[in-house]
Amino acid sequence: MGKKKSLPSLADPLQRYIAEASQYPLLSKNEEHDLAIRYFKQGDIEAAHKLVTANLRFVIKIAYEYAKYGLRLIDLVQEGNIGLMRAVKSFNPYKDTRLITYAVWWIRSYIHDYIQKNWSLVKIGTTQAQRKLFYQLQKERDELAKYNIQETPKLLADKLNVKEEEVVEMQKRMKSRDLSLDAPIGDEDKSTHIDFVADESGQVEEILSEKEEEHLMMIRMKKFEHSLKGRDLFIYQKRLISDAPMSLQELGDHFGVSKERARQLEERIKKGLKQFLLGKH
Incomplete structure (x- = not known):
């Protein structure tokens, strides 16, 4: 454990x-598992509270991804916290999955809903293309920048x-709404927002990128x-x-057919699943 960072004098909520959330200790996998079982089996509210507070910094980190949409970050964080609490409530500790892996999608879902409800139609746009741009434009710009590729509207x-032209229009809408993670917290203090949102586990970015496709696949399979x-x-x-x-x-035996017939039925369902996942339903 390194020396705990001293907190600046803060007035902004x-x-x-951010400073308060950073003070809650992260949980080891075993600690998290034990707490999750206590809540899952006994409804232990104290255990649930520890699970939530240990992951508050991750909610902040995710909320910062949506800073460019111009809404108050504290509001995005609070909505993400509701998603985190919803995830804790339904988390199954016997699935051999870390809580944040499961919770990130609840967090994103609640933040997305909040953005949609609070951005005017003028800002978001009403067409499918505009909505797609609203959520994906900055992501694509960041991806191009990562590989030093010059971005153009085309x-x-x-x-x-x-x-x-829709790209150009959306860029104009969002141009003045940038917020830097490197911006100083206060006029006198040189600490930045990201200093207090550090991912000490080193796994959140990996989780966010690697689990997205899996999450979408699970949704399709449920459908x-x-x-x-x-x-x-x-x-x-x-x-x-x-x-x-x-x-x-x-x-x-259950259906009164041969083992080979059961295999054929299974293969037919597998084929149907593959077609469903590849098709547009």
Whole structure:
């Protein structure tokens, strides 16, 4: 453990909140697991509180990604905290997944909803292309900058599959709403916002990038599950996605068919799932 950073004198609510959140200790995997089990089994409110407070800095880090949308960061953080609490409430400690891996999508969801409700239609835009731009333009600009590629409206429009003039218009809307993580917290203190939001675990950025595709896949698979009925739904739940899947022989016995017929039924569902994931539903 390094020397704990002394806190500057803070008057702004966001500055004060960041400083306070940074004081809660991070949890080891075992500590988190024990607390999660206490809440999962016994509804231990103190355990839930520790799970939430230990992850507050991660909510701040995620909220900063949406700083360019011009809304108050403290409001984005608070919405993200609601998502974090929702995640803690439904988190299953027996799934061998860290809480932040599971919670990041709840956090993002609540922040997205807040942005949509509080940005005027003039700022967001009403077309599908405008909404896509609203959430993805800065992400694409950052990606190009990472590889030292000169950005142009045409290049951004091609990457986002929208019209070039729409890129130009959205850039104008968002141009004056930048907020730097390197901005100093106060006039006299040289500490920056990011100093108090440091990812001490070194894993959050990795989580945010690696789990996004997995999360989207899970959503699609849930939609596919909802499209199934009867025997197909039973096989999908008990054979394909179960933590303790039934054997083909058990499926055959259950439905009164041969093991080979059970395999054929399973393969048909797998093929349907593949088509569903590749298609537009």
